[in-house]
Amino acid sequence: MPELVFFSGTMDCGKSTLALQIAHNRSARGLHSVIFTREDRAGAGKLSSRLGLVTDAVEAAPELDLYAFVVEQMSRGGKVDYIIVDEAQFLLTDQIDQLARIVDDLALDVFAFGITTDFRTKLFPGSQRLIELADRIETLQVEAMCWCGARATHNARTVGGVMVVEGEQVVVGDVGGPEEIVGYEVLCRRHHRRRMTSATARAAVLSPDVLPVTSG
Numbered sequence: 001m002p003e004l005v006f007f008s009g010t011m012d013c014g015k016s017t018l019a020l021q022i023a024h025n026r027s028a029r030g031l032h033s034v035i036f037t038r039e040d041r042a043g044a045g046k047l048s049s050r051l052g053l054v055t056d057a058v059e060a061a062p063e064l065d066l067y068a069f070v071v072e073q074m075s076r077g078g079k080v081d082y083i084i085v086d087e088a089q090f091l092l093t094d095q096i097d098q099l100a101r102i103v104d105d106l107a108l109d110v111f112a113f114g115i116t117t118d119f120r121t122k123l124f125p126g127s128q129r130l131i132e133l134a135d136r137i138e139t140l141q142v143e144a145m146c147w148c149g150a151r152a153t154h155n156a157r158t159v160g161g162v163m164v165v166e167g168e169q170v171v172v173g174d175v176g177g178p179e180e181i182v183g184y185e186v187l188c189r190r191h192h193r194r195r196m197t198s199a200t201a202r203a204a205v206l207s208p209d210v211l212p213v214t215s216g
């Protein structure tokens with residue numbers, strides 16, 4: 001049976017690489033895909049991974065009806081066997097509903113890849129809708145690591161190397177970019193709560209962690 005599958009994880013855990021691998025494997029078997037993406041680091045209409053792999057994709061702009069696009073492709077004689085969606089967290093909730101309709105009405109598998117929460121630890125609307133509708137949710141097994149070596153579970157936005165917790169939900173940046181511009185870093189929960197990025201940790205005076213003491 002066709003499925004809507006949501007592959008989720010933090011930044012830097014290999015989501016886009018897996019999307020490209022699925023496309024490669026199925027293409028080798030003669031299967032044809034439509035690949036959607038939104039706000040990819042490589043620019044509009046591209047699906048790229050941090051390993052340097054890149055392929056063309058359809059930019060899922062807010063006004064694009066994904067279901068209608070696929071139907072039009074098929075009505076023109078285009079062969080469509082499955083759908084891949086990268087950066088799915090950026091899609092509108094209506095577009096997630098359209099992905100579910102592709103599965104139910106067109107009997108096509110849809111593989112969606114995205115992060116669940118933003119830099120404020122709040123759910124992206126697109127990811128929330130995927131959690132609500134997906135037939136299956138897969139957590140990526142490649143664990144991103146915080147600068148301290150612990151498993152990274154949270155996405156942090158940085159400006160000038162300093163973590164920020166306010167601002168627009170969607171601002172394009174990248175992990176490991178220049179510190180003077182908007183960037184992103186994956187952190188464990190403890191260091192996300194303390195707003196301690198790798199840059200601020202380097203600048204801090206090393207001292208052992210102590211438990212808070214209440215006087216009186």
